[in-house]
Amino acid sequence: xxxxLRRIPLSREISxxxxxxxxxxxxxxxxxxxxxxxxxxxWTEFSFNxxxxxxxNPSIQAAALNSLIVATAATVASTIIGLLAAVGTQKRxxxxxTLEGLINSPLILPEIVVAVATLILFVSVGxxxxxxxxxxxxxxxxxxxxxxxxxxxxAEMDKHYNEAALDLYANRFDAFRLITxxxxxxxxxxxxxxxxxxxxxxxxxxxxLSGPGATTLPVYIFSSIKxxxxxxxxxxxxxxxxxxxxxxxxxFAINRIGKPIRR
Amino acid sequence: xxxxxxxxxxxxxxxxxxxxNAVQVLNDVxxxxxxxxxxxxxxxxxxxxxxxxxxxxxxxxxxRGDIFIAGQRVNDQPPxxxxxxxxxxxxxxxxxxTVQQNAAFGLxxxxxxxxxIKRRANExxxxxxxxxxxxxRPSELSGGQQQRVALARALAPRPxxxxxxxxxxxxxxxxxxxxxxxxxxLQNQAGITFIFVTHDQEEALGLSDRIGVMNDxxxxxxxxxxxxxxxxxxRFVANFIGDINLLEAKVSNGKALLKSGHLVECDVxxxxxxxxxxxxxxxxxxxxVKETDTEANFAGIVDHFAYMGTALVYQIRLxxxxxxxxxxxxxxGAGQFAQVGSRVGIKVAPEAIRVLRD
Amino acid sequence: xxxxxxxxxxxxNLLLVAPAIVVLVLLVVIPLxxxxxxxxxxRGEGSGVNWSSNISGAAYLSFFVEEDFDGSLVPNYSYxxxxxxxxxxxxxxxxxxxxxxxxxxxxxxxxxxxxRSLMVLVVTIPFWTSLLIRNYAWLIILxxxxxxxxxxxxxxxxxxxxxxxxxxxAVAVGLAYSxxxxxILPVFSTLEKFDWRLLEAAYDxxxxxxxxIRNVVLPISMPGIxxxxxxxxxxxxxxxxxxxxxxGGKTLMIGNLIYLQFTSSRNWPFGAALSIILLGLMFVCIxxxxxxxxxxxxxxxxxxxx
Ligand SMILES: Nc1ncnc2c1ncn2[C@@H]1O[C@H](COP(=O)(O)OP(=O)(O)OP(=O)(O)O)[C@@H](O)[C@H]1O
Ligand SMILES: [Mg+2]
Numbered sequence: 019x020x021x022x023l024r025r026i027p028l029s030r031e032i033s034x035x036x037x038x039x040x041x042x043x044x045x046x047x048x049x050x051x052x053x054x055x056x057x058x059x060x061w062t063e064f065s066f067n068x069x070x071x072x073x074x075n076p077s078i079q080a081a082a083l084n085s086l087i088v089a090t091a092a093t094v095a096s097t098i099i100g101l102l103a104a105v106g107t108q109k110r111x112x113x114x115x116t117l118e119g120l121i122n123s124p125l126i127l128p129e130i131v132v133a134v135a136t137l138i139l140f141v142s143v144g145x146x147x148x149x150x151x152x153x154x155x156x157x158x159x160x161x162x163x164x165x166x167x168x169x170x171x172x173a174e175m176d177k178h179y180n181e182a183a184l185d186l187y188a189n190r191f192d193a194f195r196l197i198t199x200x201x202x203x204x205x206x207x208x209x210x211x212x213x214x215x216x217x218x219x220x221x222x223x224x225x226x227l228s229g230p231g232a233t234t235l236p237v238y239i240f241s242s243i244k245x246x247x248x249x250x251x252x253x254x255x256x257x258x259x260x261x262x263x264x265x266x267x268x269x270f271a272i273n274r275i276g277k278p279i280r281r
Numbered sequence: 282x283x284x285x286x287x288x289x290x291x292x293x294x295x296x297x298x299x300x301x302n303a304v305q306v307l308n309d310v311x312x313x314x315x316x317x318x319x320x321x322x323x324x325x326x327x328x329x330x331x332x333x334x335x336x337x338x339x340x341x342x343x344x345r346g347d348i349f350i351a352g353q354r355v356n357d358q359p360p361x362x363x364x365x366x367x368x369x370x371x372x373x374x375x376x377x378x379t380v381q382q383n384a385a386f387g388l389x390x391x392x393x394x395x396x397x398i399k400r401r402a403n404e405x406x407x408x409x410x411x412x413x414x415x416x417x418r419p420s421e422l423s424g425g426q427q428q429r430v431a432l433a434r435a436l437a438p439r440p441x442x443x444x445x446x447x448x449x450x451x452x453x454x455x456x457x458x459x460x461x462x463x464x465x466x467l468q469n470q471a472g473i474t475f476i477f478v479t480h481d482q483e484e485a486l487g488l489s490d491r492i493g494v495m496n497d498x499x500x501x502x503x504x505x506x507x508x509x510x511x512x513x514x515x516r517f518v519a520n521f522i523g524d525i526n527l528l529e530a531k532v533s534n535g536k537a538l539l540k541s542g543h544l545v546e547c548d549v550x551x552x553x554x555x556x557x558x559x560x561x562x563x564x565x566x567x568x569x570v571k572e573t574d575t576e577a578n579f580a581g582i583v584d585h586f587a588y589m590g591t592a593l594v595y596q597i598r599l600x601x602x603x604x605x606x607x608x609x610x611x612x613x614g615a616g617q618f619a620q621v622g623s624r625v626g627i628k629v630a631p632e633a634i635r636v637l638r639d
Numbered sequence: 640x641x642x643x644x645x646x647x648x649x650x651x652n653l654l655l656v657a658p659a660i661v662v663l664v665l666l667v668v669i670p671l672x673x674x675x676x677x678x679x680x681x682r683g684e685g686s687g688v689n690w691s692s693n694i695s696g697a698a699y700l701s702f703f704v705e706e707d708f709d710g711s712l713v714p715n716y717s718y719x720x721x722x723x724x725x726x727x728x729x730x731x732x733x734x735x736x737x738x739x740x741x742x743x744x745x746x747x748x749x750x751x752x753x754x755r756s757l758m759v760l761v762v763t764i765p766f767w768t769s770l771l772i773r774n775y776a777w778l779i780i781l782x783x784x785x786x787x788x789x790x791x792x793x794x795x796x797x798x799x800x801x802x803x804x805x806x807x808x809a810v811a812v813g814l815a816y817s818x819x820x821x822x823i824l825p826v827f828s829t830l831e832k833f834d835w836r837l838l839e840a841a842y843d844x845x846x847x848x849x850x851x852i853r854n855v856v857l858p859i860s861m862p863g864i865x866x867x868x869x870x871x872x873x874x875x876x877x878x879x880x881x882x883x884x885x886x887g888g889k890t891l892m893i894g895n896l897i898y899l900q901f902t903s904s905r906n907w908p909f910g911a912a913l914s915i916i917l918l919g920l921m922f923v924c925i926x927x928x929x930x931x932x933x934x935x936x937x938x939x940x941x942x943x944x945x
Contacts, residue, residue, distance in 0.1 A: 176371060176373060178369050178371055178373035179373055179375060179376075181338075181340050181360070181367075181369075181373070182367070182369060182373040182375070183375075183386070183390075184339075184340075184359065184360040184361050185338055185339075185340075185360050185361070185365070185366055185367045185435075186361075186366065186386050186387035186390055186434070186435075186438065187361045187387055187390035187391050187438065188361055188386070188390045189359075189361050189390075190359075192390060193361075196386075197375055200377045201376065201377060
């Protein structure tokens with residue numbers, strides 16, 4: 019073995035640069051959120067001031083509450099729908115791949131196109147814009163994020179568990195409730211967490227469907243940025259990034275429950 | 282063995298896939314299995330044993346034919362309405378339930394009173410000597426222990442039929458031998474019909490009341506172990522179970538005429554004169570004698586010879602070129618060895634020769 | 640595994656999938672259908688669209704021409720240019736992602752298992768954080784009075800004063816940053832099971848290191864690079880946040896054009912037409928790739944048959 023060959027020239031240096039490229043901006047953003055100086059070009063001293071300010075900013079609080087409501091509702095709905103779909107597409111049947119294509123279509127279609135199309139729909143049928151519209155639209159693109167981890171979990175699961183339950187006089191519903199569902203929990207939680215993060219962070223769809231009084235946090239952040247950079251935005255952005263990272267790490271950790279450790 | 286039927290499979294066919302990809306897996310299979318019988322399905326890989334079990338359990342639907350369990354047609358009954366339980370090859374113990382909860386699952390689903398569930402689950406665990414580990418999870422058990430729990434789980438609801446798909450194949454040899462004996466005892470004790478699938482002929486011969494030998498989606502022969510071994514009805518069955526010599530011959534004057542010109546005395550009454558037949562001879566039913574011995578039926582040259590402890594095994598090339606396997610017991614002392622390269626005579630009693638249609 | 644399906648089983652499966660089908664048909668298929676219809680209508684007075692107008696291709700026509708004040712049609716290349724700029728921008732982004740992502744994927748593939756999974760996590764996490772905020776972070780770094788700009792202008796000669804923000808450069812930086820993981824992960828997964836002894840064998844056969852990489856590692860990672868390119872190219876083409884935050888008023892991309900039609904311009908038919916054209920463009924890319932893969936499969940099949 020010549021381990022030196024495994025190292026492609028420059029690849030390590032480029033990789034470190036890429037990692038810096040991926041993470042430095044967010045770290046800079048977080049650093050600025052602790053800067054006491056409002057102009058933010060010069061570092062004066064460390065301060066929690068901007069975090070305290072967001073606690074007392076009613077528009078941020080309202081937007082945050084809206085975001086949580088939307089994300090929670092969209093997560094619950096999309097997880098249930100995704101779970102049912104994952105169970106229904108477990109076995110091969112004619113047209114299954116078309117169905118899966120439909121379920122995963124929000125992952126491929128440009129969000130702005132689907133967002134404006136949804137706007138046209140809601141306006142033309144009279145639902146209009148607002149929190150309800152945002153929530154409904156979020157359900158659609160959260161479904162694949164809930165569906166995929168659950169489906170992966172189901173695919174790994176020994177199909178004999180379900181058969182054994184049926185064999186032991188459980189009807190289909192009981193077999194699902196008592197055997198499949200408990201074994202599927204990590205996948206469901208993981209999918210739900212991902213759906214929650216995606217909904218929480220969504221900007222484009224929420225932007226087109228937001229109306230007066232129905233602003234989510236990302237929409238608030240966007241309009242604040244357009245109005246001029248403020249340290250409060252840095253603080254609330256840092257919080258959001260942190261929440262996303264924690265939730266995603268949690269989702270990955272949950273999904274490893276009950277799985278054999280890889281070699 | 283009782284005489285009432287528990288499982289009656291009538292003309293069942295099953296194929297998987299559609300159109301050009303369709304594969305016929307079972308072809309007009311019929312078999313009747315009696316109450317309290319230990320019935321074994323034996324056959325090469327892919328011949329349809331598992332599929333037949335899955336049809337009986339209700340995991341798959343038959344394409345054609347009928348399945349009766351205790352006199353009732355169950356074609357349209359889902360698995361949970363059939364009084365049949367399965368021991369899966371992979372055991373399929375529910376990983377999130379304890380041993381006790383696994384054993385109690387079927388009883389719970391039958392909505393029995395709580396007390397009875399507990400008592401009968403414990404009884405079943407007792408029967409397989411797993412009571413001590415009742416609170417463990419399946420992942421904390423060894424392979425043999427998981428196997429026992431799977432048995433207890435399937436036995437606890439006292440089904441009419443227990444289906445066992447290669448339940449012992451994951452165990453090592455020693456444990457397997459132990460479990461074979463236990464399985465037989467359990468079956469006697471529980472008084473349940475067992476339908477057992479195995480690859481292991483010795484296991485099949487030793488445990489079963491009757492064996493069904495399958496090949497390519499068809500049941501070739503059903504019979505007691507001794508019938509299957511001593512009186513195979515097809516070349517396939519003869520070949521598949523144990524070692525056997527098959528010699529080509531022609532019926533001639535109430536005897537069999539070998540290619541080498543030897544006339545061999547045997548029962549050819551079932552075959553028309555001058556039809557082609559195969560003579561099936563088990564290696565242990567033939568004797569080596571001097572070539573000149575008048576009792577010799579045919580002759581050959583010793584190609585190879587091995588001392589195996591309990592037996593001497595010879596490979597003999599017959600005059601027409603066919604290889605012939607011959608096993609002499611050493612029970613009466615090792616006796617004399619025939620030398621490699623020497624010409625010998627082979628003697629087979631007429632009743633030890635099975636004449637099969639080609 | 641192929642399962643024979645009794646009709647009751649099929650019905651059960653259909654019932655389970657039904658809610659997902661209903662939601663996605665209602666919220667994706669039908670909206671896109673209505674949008675295609677709207678793209679054939681005329682803009683409205685008060686609202687974005689006049690529902691009772693005649694069906695015409697006017698919105699698509701206005702992509703190429705505009706009405707002069709005397710009513711005659713004159714060519715207008717500005718929208719076409721925006722589209723071409725978007726395509727160029729997306730190609731450029733893909734190129735950056737290949738240059739940075741492929742070496743990184745190769746480096747990751749050569750690591751120990753433990754480090755590998757950590758690196759996969761490191762590359763994945765940014766995807767799950769808000770795209771808006773990540774682009775905003777670049778806005779802070781690149782802005783006019785920021786240290787990055789001061790630093791660049793300090794090294795450059797005085798007469799070359801540059802601005803880092805609100806131009807194509809900033810958009811490229813933001814787009815590559817947004818979609819880089821989509822390049823790294825597919826390439827990594829094609830290389831994950833790469834047998835490094837192949838490289839050593841090539842090396843022993845006298846190839847120098849670069850040639851060994853070019854002739855062994857690159858061909859093996861090609862399917863990943865192609866898939867990654869598509870995964871970077873398509874969202875770059877339809878991107879909105881990055882050009883909206885980091886691009887200048889003159890560097891509009893398709894996404895911004897669509898955005899304008901549904902906000903200040905209030906011209907839904909034209910916005911719908913732009914969206915349909917964008918979708919068409921995307922499907923052409925996917926179809927070309929699918930065809931290419933089919934042909935490759937056929938070619939390698941023939942090779943194997945020889
Ligand atoms: N669900 C299925 N779909 C398609 N083909 C199947 C399916 N189940 C079984 N088969 C095919 O049917 C044939 C018989 O399979 P089966 O599992 O019954 O064999 P077996 O006798 O149990 O073999 P083994 O001894 O290897 O377990 C095989 O060729 C198998 O590939
Ligand atoms: Mg089998």
